Amino acid sequence: MPLLEFSNVSKHFGGLQVINNFSFHVDQGEIVSIIGPNGAGKTTVFNLITGIYTPDKGDIRFEGKSLLGLEPHQICARGIARTFQLLRLFLNMSVRENVMSAAYPRTHSNLAQIILRTPGFRREEDRIRAMAEEKLGFFGERLAGAFDQLVYSLPYANRRQVEIARAMATEPKLLLLDEPAAGMNPNETQEITQLIGELRTRGGYTILLIEHDMQVVGGISDRVIALDYGEKIAEGKYQEVATNEHVIEAYLGRRHKPFEPGSQGAGEQG
Amino acid sequence: MASEPLTARRRGGSEIVAQALERWNALSGSARFFILLAAAATVPLLISNDYVIRIAGNVCLFATLAVALNVVVGYAGLLDLGFIAFYGIGAYTYAILSSDQFGIHWPSWASLIFIGLIGLVFGLLLGSPSLRLLGDYLAIVTLGFGLVFAQLALTLDRVELPWREGTVNITGGTNGIVKLDPLNFFGFQLSNVTHYFYALLIWLAIVLIIVHRLNQSRIGRAWRSMGEDALAAESMGMPTRRLKLLAFSCGSAIAGITGGIFAAWQQSVFPQNFSTDVLITLYAMMVLGGISNLGGAVLGACVLAIAPELLRSPELSRLIFYSALGLGLLLLMKPRRNGLIVLVSVIGLGVLLRLIVQAAAPDLLSPPTIRVAAASVSTALDRFSQQFGIYVQSWILVLKEPLLPGNIAFVVMIPALLALSRMKPGRLKFGLTIPAIYLLIFVWETRLAAEPAVTRLLLIGGLLVILMIFRPNGLLGRRKVEIV
Helix, strand or coil, X not given: CXXXXXXXXXXXXXXXXXXXXXXXXXXXXCEEEEECCCCCCHHHHHHHHCCCCCCCEEEEEECCEECCCCCHHHHHHHCEEECCCCCCCCCCCEHHHHHHHCCHHHCCCCHHHHHHCCHHHHHHHHHHHHHHHHHHHCCHHHXXXXXXXXXXXCCHHHHHHHHHHHHHHCCCCEEEEECXXXXXXXXXXXXXXXXXXXXXXXXXCEEEEECCCHHHHHHHCCEEEEEECCEEEEXXXXXXXXXXXXXXXXXXXXXXXXXXXXXXXXXXXX | CCXXXXXXXXXXXXXXXXXXXXXXXXXXXXXXHHHHHHHHHCHHHHCCCHHHHHHHHHHHHHHHHHHHHHHHHHHCCCCCCCHHHHHHHHHHHHHHHEECCCCEECCHHHHHHHHHHHHHHHHHHHHHHHCCCCHHHHHHHHHHHHXXXXXXXXXXXXXXXXXXXXXXXXCCHHHCEECXXXXXXXXXXXXXXXXXXXXXXXXXXXXXXXXXXXXXXHHHHHHHHHHHCHHHHHHCCXXXXXXXXXXXXXXXXXXXXXHHHHHHHHCEECHHHHCHHHHHHHHHHXXXXXXXXXXXXXXXXXXXXXXXXXXXXXXXXXXXXXXXXHHHHHHHXXXXXXXXXXXXXHHHHHHHHHHHHHHHCHHHECCCCCCCCCCCCCCHHHHHHHHHHHHHHCCCCCECCCHHHHHHHHHHHHHHHHHHHHCCCCHHHHHHHHHHHHHHHHHHHHHHHHCHHHHHHHHHHHHHHHHHHHCCCCCCCCCCCCCC
């Protein structure tokens, strides 16, 4: 049974068909990338999985159970966490608090316990504090020593890592990463590629990735799915998809020319 | 090493202040909290003046409300303009449960707990339909709720019930409900202003501890996350609807109980105690102190509850005006000696103008209007400020007909000050500062003579504007801007 299964999903906004009869699946332990030109509907796929949108047709199943009708926070509690393309961190909270806040679905202290500061509450607080530090420790030097800094004072690349750490703090089985390399320089891109690999090997997460940077996609994906106008135009190994005629056409237009990896600009709205 | 005593001596006073601040900051949060609490508790011991203790009680009352408002607006990011209604509901509930209105006299502890529950229920009632509303829309709906409460308080004095003859008086309309029972805890009756000050101070301390503890927990973090980015919070597993309701209910329960204590203190409730003015004052306190900062809310309440009282006498507000002006000039102009030059030049300009007018048209001038009151009926500070006023009036132009020149000067002053603030630093700006400040003083004096009450409010407004310019995030607020 696949971990995540997207079957025949359609979604439209007004007259615009954003996702059209789209099916795919993610198996346990895989890294799957979704690529596609601007406006192909990639981020919509994430919004459908996390319950921000509900599909018009089709079904989304996680571990065999349908996610339809669940609120985003319930879907998160089931074990799916995401990052955002344009970063949605809690800017005026410290790095540590950002990560600790995401432990909400995994903590249970109630009002009375909090106000009386019972031993149970203190233990839980210590536990999630340690957990936050462990998740942040995953990112090595970049975030070491910045745990108490407010997030708005961090540089961009470090913020992305805080956002990934925050997603990890919800203890997900599936991580959805929306363009983790957007706006990064080549060094940082390399770093994040390596990190995504480690998220699987050391962290044990299954990863669904939206990415524009072909270096990242090619470097780590088990499978690549290409999306255009809300429809799947290709699926397979990176090499197969990158040389697929439809994909090249979708990205570059109808003149046949060898595809140049990494030529796409960053910061698109999927 | 050898030069150390020298630098220490040169720094002098500011060094001592800096050291004291450092020590203060090194203390743990709870130590600072209890030191300040103990300091506040000594107010009635040091000053036996009922008026001063009443103001201190007011500060506690408003600080509690500002802290509760901060939970809803500061942490959870819900712009709640109906907040004052919960305060009013608490006060009216206490009034109904502890007066001859219906002949009900509950014990105080039971009333206050009941009021807390009522607050929770009304918080849920208002919260549930507004869950899907965001920002401005929520503000409109809650504002409507506040206005409905004000109307009901006014009109529920003649309610017709189908099963009874005649009408029932619930809220007393404009006459309110009077002769309420004082608070009485297990035989100890709160009978004077000092008792109520301590009750309010203890209640403030309890609320601060509760809110602080909530803030440092999963719930507080979730509130703040939601306030910053509700979609991200929801996606990270926080049930934002339930959290919103919880924030609403916490805020309204605290406001309700505070209202109950207020009603008992005043021994009466009237609709105008819960007007939109009070709401705006509360918001100003919270914003001035710095949103989502508990210490800030308390500090804001101190400033805005004390300032109008200080400015109650025109002479005292004159003293404050000139102190603020002089301090501002001396502290803000760089180098410092420029401030002194401006100050001396303004006085020189005043003397010169006065001499010219005295020589050319002595009929225009009026003698000083202030008299120093006898020592038996006034405090030393009053007499000092009156004497100060006489000095000022013998220096500035005090006109017999101040209204028209004052208004003209007022209209000229605003664009002049704005233009001045836009000019590039230089000799011209420096030179023009002197007449501009003289103009400001002239306007202040003529307006103060004509309309003391309005001018006082203008001073508060001006002080707020200046404070917010220098501390855009409030006195204790943290920076809320993003630097990428």
